Amino acid sequence: MPEASLLDFSVFNPRRLDEALSLLAEEENVVPLAGGTDLMVTLETGNLSPCRFLNLMGIAEFQEPFSWCDGKLRMSPLCSYRDTRIDKDVATRYPLLVRAAREVGVLAIQSRGTWAGNIVNASPAADGVPVLMVYDAEVELRSTSGTRTVPLCDFYRGYKEMDRASDELVTGIILPPPPEDRxxxxxxxxxxxxxxxxxxxxxxxxxxxxxxxxxxxxxxxxxxxxxxxxxxxxxxxxxxxxxxxxxxxxxxxxxxxxxxxxxxxxxxxxxxxxxxxxxxxxxxxxxxxxx
Amino acid sequence: MTEPLDRMTLTLTVNGRTIKVAVHPMARLLDILREEIGLTGTKEGCGEGECGACTVLMNGVPVLACLTPACQVDGAEVVTVEGLAKETLHPIQQAFLEEGGAQCGICTPGMLISAFYYLEHPECAENLREALAGNQCRCTGYTKIFSSVRKAAERLGKTIPEV
Amino acid sequence: MNTKETLEPVESEEAPPIIGENLPRPEGIRKVCGTALYADDLKFDSCLFGRTVRSPAPRGRVRHIAFGEGIPWDEFVIVLPDDIPGENAVTLIEKSQPFLATSVRHIGEPVALIAHHDRALLNKALKAITVEIDEEPAIFSIEEALEGKEIQYGRDNIFKEYRITRGKLEEAFSEADHVLEGVYETGAQEQLYIEPQGVIARADPKGEVTIWGSIQCPFYVQKALAPLFALSPEKVRVIQTETGGGFGGKEEYPNLLSGHAALLSYRAGGAVVRMIYDRREDLFVTPKRHPSRTRIKSAFRKDGTFLGLEVDFVLDGGAYPTLSSTVLSRGILHSFGPYRIPHADLRARVVFTNSTPYGAFRGFGAPQSIFALELHLDRVAHELGLDPAELRRRNFVKKGDTFPTGQVIKEEIDLALLMDTALKKADYARKRKAYEEENRKNPRVKRGISLSVFFHGSGFTGSGEVMLGSKAAVRLLKDGSVEVLSANVEFGQGTNAMFTQITAAILGIPPEWVRIHQPDTAVVPNSGPTVASRTTMIVGRLVERAARRLRERVLEEGGLSQGYTGEEFRETAKRLAAREEFREEAQYVPPPDVHWDEQRYQGEAYSGYSWSCDVADVEVDMTTFQAEVKHFVSVVECGTVVNPIIAAGQIEGGIAQSIGYALYEDVHTERGVMVNNQYTNYIIPTTADIPSIEVSFIRFPLCNYGPFAAKGIGELPADGPAPAVAAAVAHALGYRYINKIPLLPERIAAVVLEEEETAA
Structure with missing residues (x-):
């Protein structure tokens, strides 16, 4: 029996990114929700303050887990650990992603948990963030007023404190090619x-x-x-x-x-x-x- | 501006049957299955995504029903333990029965789903130990579960690595 | 009951082929299809959900319970201690904790109950309640309890004490070449059945109570609820639902939980009330394995002859007596191991602390005392320069030897054979030598291998079975099949298959024609609780005897002749069952020459023992200080094995739990309660951590009192693995002083780093 009272929560189901960004800009107390592997636990243990979830799963722009551009890998905010494990290109070019993904929970967690979610959950014990940092990942943040990128290794400022404004959404994780022969x-x-x-x-x-x-x-x-x-x-x-x-x-x-x-x-x-x-x-x- | 939802109607296919339910968008898939649809085979052991008793397949992939909110299952295809047997038991069920893979039975539904998935997709994990690590069992010490899955693999003509 | 009846030992009887067959568990089909119904799966047209208001303080008087603002309290069913119609105490061995306390003795103690049909509102309401306590000083450790500060029970905080003496211990010490002392500690352990505790109750104010639930001992619940409602026991009906694991954890706690659900139902005028704990509440409040501290002092000759043993065995009982006295008893009665010890002085105490009461967990005190002795013997062997297996070999009990309890071994046991079988399977001798070589060269990984040899008594201790006087029955059904009626539950361990095989064997019918009635106190006779490794040996024998009687009557009244076919039996049974209730019962009779002196703690503590040797092969990663078991061998002697797959599965499961006990499972307490009470934070081994486990059975010449000479195995595998694993870790680390489990990497790091520092 879940501890939380669902009466305190509601959900936005945007279909497009601009819709999601407007909601983030205009509504109070909005919490983006991707695979839910962290948020659902916090919700069920009764440790989440009342909020409105912004369900990212239906956003059209996020449906492809990866794209490649100028030799860089771009991961969608919905890219899951599973996506990483089953992509041959990613496995060849960024082997640490696969090694880390394999040890995040188990298969049924990896199918839902996302790299972006791991970044914004900001746990000191995060398993995805460290390898992204090793590969000099940049976090792309977008709001109605624009887009910016922050190096992931400068993203955290304290325990659960991040360089992310409340109206900003992580819209991508960008990885440059790592050096050969490392x-x-x-x-x-x-x-x-x-x-x-x-x-x-x-x-x-x-x-x-x-x-x-x-x-x-x-x-x-x-x-x-x-x-x-x-x-x-x-x-x-x-x-x-x-x-x-x-x-x-x-x-x-x-x-x-x-x-x-x-x-x-x-x-x-x-x-x-x-x-x-x-x-x-x-x-x-x-x-x-x-x- | 859009209003946030505190109720939504969703359509999902469970074990081949299409079902419409009206629930809170953050209701757990676990509660939808057990309380709305009456399929109590899927169990709750921890409610926090650890024990694996609520493992089901969603769109062909294993997920934990206790961590999956209603707003993300609209249109999904779900397979639970009740969907494994067709005319007869699935070989994995038969093997669990013969080889002692089930004892108290509470982890069995989730365990069977993970084992079923592994036999369909042996490439998903390095070995059986990894494939079943999310399904905790307190009775068997896993040894008979391994022999059950191996027996089913044999009957299905699948090769899986040694544990 | 025919009081003149005597029980004959079963001696190498030719068992019918069905005994020893791998009959699939009869309820298994429902389990693999997901249709088996556990408590939370039961549907009722309407029901309330119940929750418990708990004490935030470990000790003190409840001054006030404040029901906060913003909650429609008038919609709620609320039960306070004054609302209890009968006696406010859980009846177990003695009167134990109150159902609802007015003076609390531990954090989390129930003080009130609330129920509502809307779970969301119920959870919100629970958070709006504040319990105010006039707090008093509390104690949380064995040391504090024994020091006697804050006496809260009797004159000395001791719930129960036993003493077993034999010979003259001073003589042993003066004769000894080698005397060694050690202190060994074990932590609490959570049963972690995957199905949390849960019951559903309907208490009709006119005086009928029905409980459905995840329960090991339906008649215990009946016994506890009758005085609570001032009813006669038969007015309380308890029905066991499919039970998702218990391991002792559902032996006594369902008494309290059923009482709570029933009280809410009673207050609600008989509405159905569900109380299914979530995992965090379950971990927070339910009883766990008793933490222990054992001091041992041993006397040996330099050739390895065991001369004397002094044991001071102390358990932390927590805040209420519950089952602690019997846990203590089994602990001390297993503390001396399968060795010839001429002089012994064994003392056992269980103490009061303001901790959540500790309770039954598979092994029931024996894992703690066996851990201490077996690990101690490993140290003795090391100091004497003997192989640990050799030291044991020189001291094994044989037929005609006497335990410190005065019990003479009557069975033709050969423990050297048992041990050698295990050592050979584990490649022990070669590995032990090779590992010592390798460890000298490899600073990154250390390997070790060691063993334990132990026994576990089947059935209740001493005169316990006589006092229980259990009954089981067998009856014919109208379709010609045969039904077994007992109160012993199936919770994974194989009761249903075992009863089916025994009944089919005696009646000469196919197992498909045997049914097992779900334990329901309104229907089944009281065959006692499903605990103490008693179901096969004690209750199985009752079923066997009842089936024999039924067979005699069917032969006589049905005109069947010896050598009948199954089909003939079935036709006759149909005919007989159509006429009248055709049912036969058997009641426990003690084996002859079994005597128990409760005052001196001398005599036949158990009428049958199962024996085992475990060998653990471990590896310690010196970068992370993590110990892992790489291979595990267990050889078991338990008489006739009724169902080899189920029996081996039981042993393997017990080994996995015990590897958890030894290496992973840490109940982290603060102020007497578990604070890592989330599934995420209580670590049990998964498929990725469990080694290959090799279980095999051997048989000593059969002579015991079980059905077809079968003995119990339920608890046996909880006893031996932890000391074998700990000793193997000690071996890997070059015999550093390992004396405490769980051997978390943090603990191993502390031991290793301390030594490194001293060396530097």
Missing amino acids: IEYFRKVAPRRLQAITKVLLTGYLLRSDDRIEDCRIVLGSVAPFTLRARETESILRGSVLDSETIKAARAALQGEISPIDDIRSTAMYRRNVAERLLDEFLLSASPESH
Whole structure:
């Protein structure tokens, strides 16, 4: 029996994007609804304040999950984890998307959950956001007054705080092509193998020429108020020789950047230790000796 | 300006039967099936998308009926456990019966739907363990569920990877 | 009942072929088609939904219940403690908690009930109610309870205490080459049946109460509700609906829940009231496995001979006595394991705390005490430089040996054979050596393998079965089929198939002609609760005896001759059933030479034991500190196996639950209540986490009191896996002191990192 009283909720069912944007601009208290894998839970547990949902599922412009433009991938706000898993092109060009998608819940969640929903749900434990950040994703936001894009790694400002105005809708996620020959890493640490909320996640890539690190991305989940791009750790690594000294320095830098907490799912101590060990595992796997 | 809806009439096809219901647009597909249509085979174990007892196929794809709002099922085609048997039991049902895949039976409807989907689309997951990870069972320890699905796969002439 | 009747042991009787066949469960067809009806699936023309108003404080007097503004309260049915027509206490072993409290002892304790036909409004109303409590200091741990601050029960916060002694323990310690002490702790565990608790009630104010629900023990509910409404028991009718798992969790809680639903119905003038918990409420308020703390001190000779055992076994009982005394009893009666121990002093206590009352969960105290002993033995073996299997081998009980309870083993048991079968299947000896080698070289992954050997007694403890005096019946139906009448429910474990096979075997008819009547107190005799691994061995024997009597009568009155065909039986049965009610009953009689001294806790604690050896093969990822079971072997001796697929399924399910107990399942409490009470946050293993599980059965020479020499297995698999897994983790980690489950990665990290720090 759901906890919530549905009497407090209603739904707009727009068919076109402009309709949706006008509703967002003109109506109070409107909450966009995509696959519902987060919102329905919040609703059922009685933790959602009364609102009007803006059902995005019927919007004509959003029906194609992907499009390609100038070598960039554009994901529709309705693009689900399942869509990503079954698209061969996406899997070849952005393998981390597929690895992350596989570990978001299970098949029946992946068929409904969307990448855009994961972005705006803004959970520090988000499983989709980290790999998007690794690929330098940009968030396209649209309102009746115009369109703008924000780099995803600048999108969060605090716990559940985002660079999104109440009349703006995420209308696309844009991914540039990642560099060739990078070495990727993804590891989600959760209380069990699948269908579990992340305790610590580390993902990234590293681009090496001989033993020197040309470029890298390091993104972590569940160790800060929002998905964290570890820029300082990256800057220690960038340009350095990938050796044990560098790894040591990177591990120290990471400790300075993360701020994990104790909660019912894990402890700060554990998260801190494991985050560092994952970084170590990643860097060792990317070392010249491993290849 | 459009008014938000707190009631809507939707048409959906459930196990091949087309049905019209009038419900709140945020009503759960689970409640539509169980209370409006009277198909109580689909179960509620947690109400938060974790246990998998409410797994059904919507437009051919597994979804959790407790997380699926009415406003997103208009026009959809839904298959529940009640739709698996035709003249006779589906091989997956028969195998669960013979191999001990069902014990208390409460996870069985969702489990059967996921197993049915997997046998139709073995490419959807790396293996059976992944395909059924969203359907929690507290009785069997899953071993007999694996043997049930393997038996059904054999009878259907499908090859699935070892678990 | 014929009081002169004696029960003969069943000795290597040739069982008919149907015993040992994999008969598909008779109700299975409804389960795979989705047509089996569980409580929430029942339809009534009109009904109210009920909800419970609960205490926000762990201890204190209810000063006021404020019904907030904006709710049409006059439309609601409201029940307060003063509205209760009879006695405001749940009758179980003793009078336990009130149905509605005026003084509360734990957070979440029910203080009032409300009902309405509109669920949305009902939920809103519940939020508008404030319960004001004059709060008093509370205690939440075994330590606080034993320290005796805030005495809230008796003189010392102890609900119940037992002591079992044998020999002279001081002698063992003075004779010993090796003495080891250890403290072992286990956390609470949630049953997590996938169908939440739920009942539907109709209480006619003129004096008839009917309950439909997800219930393990229909007659317990009857016993609890009769005094609540000041009715005689037969006025309370309890009907079990298809039950989606129980594992002990639906043994006692349905008493309280049925009382609540019935009280609302009574107040509503007899309207049907549904109370189906959602998962969060279920996790928040229902009883879980008792947390435990066991101190062990052992005495051994250096050759591994077990000389003496001291056990101090303590359970956290929570805020009310409920079933804790019997959980404690089974715990201490399994605390010494299948070993020859000349000197023992075993002490058991269950204490009061202001926590949600703990209750029955598969194993019933035994998993906790066996965890402590088996893990302790692993440490002893390590310190003595013996293989843990070898240490056990040197001390196994054999026929003629005596348990610390004075019970003499009468069966021809061969535990070395049992263990060796398991070790061989698990490739134990090779792996143990290989892992130790590998672990020295590989800092990233550590592997370990270890074992446990254990037993579980079938049926109620001591004189429990005599006091129950259970009855089961078999009758002919008009179509010539035969119906089994018992109060023992099918909740996944295979009761229906087992009764069907036994009945078909005795009567020589096809299993399709056997029906099982759904447990309904108005129709079935009281064959006792569906608990304590008793259904096969105890109730199965009653069904067998009733079926034998029925057969005798059919032969005699129907003029059938020995060697009849099934078809002839059926025709005769039709004829006989058309004439009159044709029904035979059997009542429990104790086996001869079974005595139990409740005062000294000495004697035959159980008339039959099942035996088992588990081997767990684990891996610990040193990057994430996650332990995983990679392979699991269990060899079981439970006499005759009535239905191998169902029996193996039971064992496999118990193993999966127990792997959860050992590694994943953490009931996180604050101020005595579960705060991770969401399905998302209570982690049980899924298909992706469970190892390959290999279960097999062996048979010792048969001689016991079960039907066709079958014994119980329901709880057995809850006992052994956790210590085997924990010992394997300890082995993987080079024998660091592992003494507490669940072994969450956070706990393993703490152990490993502490050691790393000390080393640095």
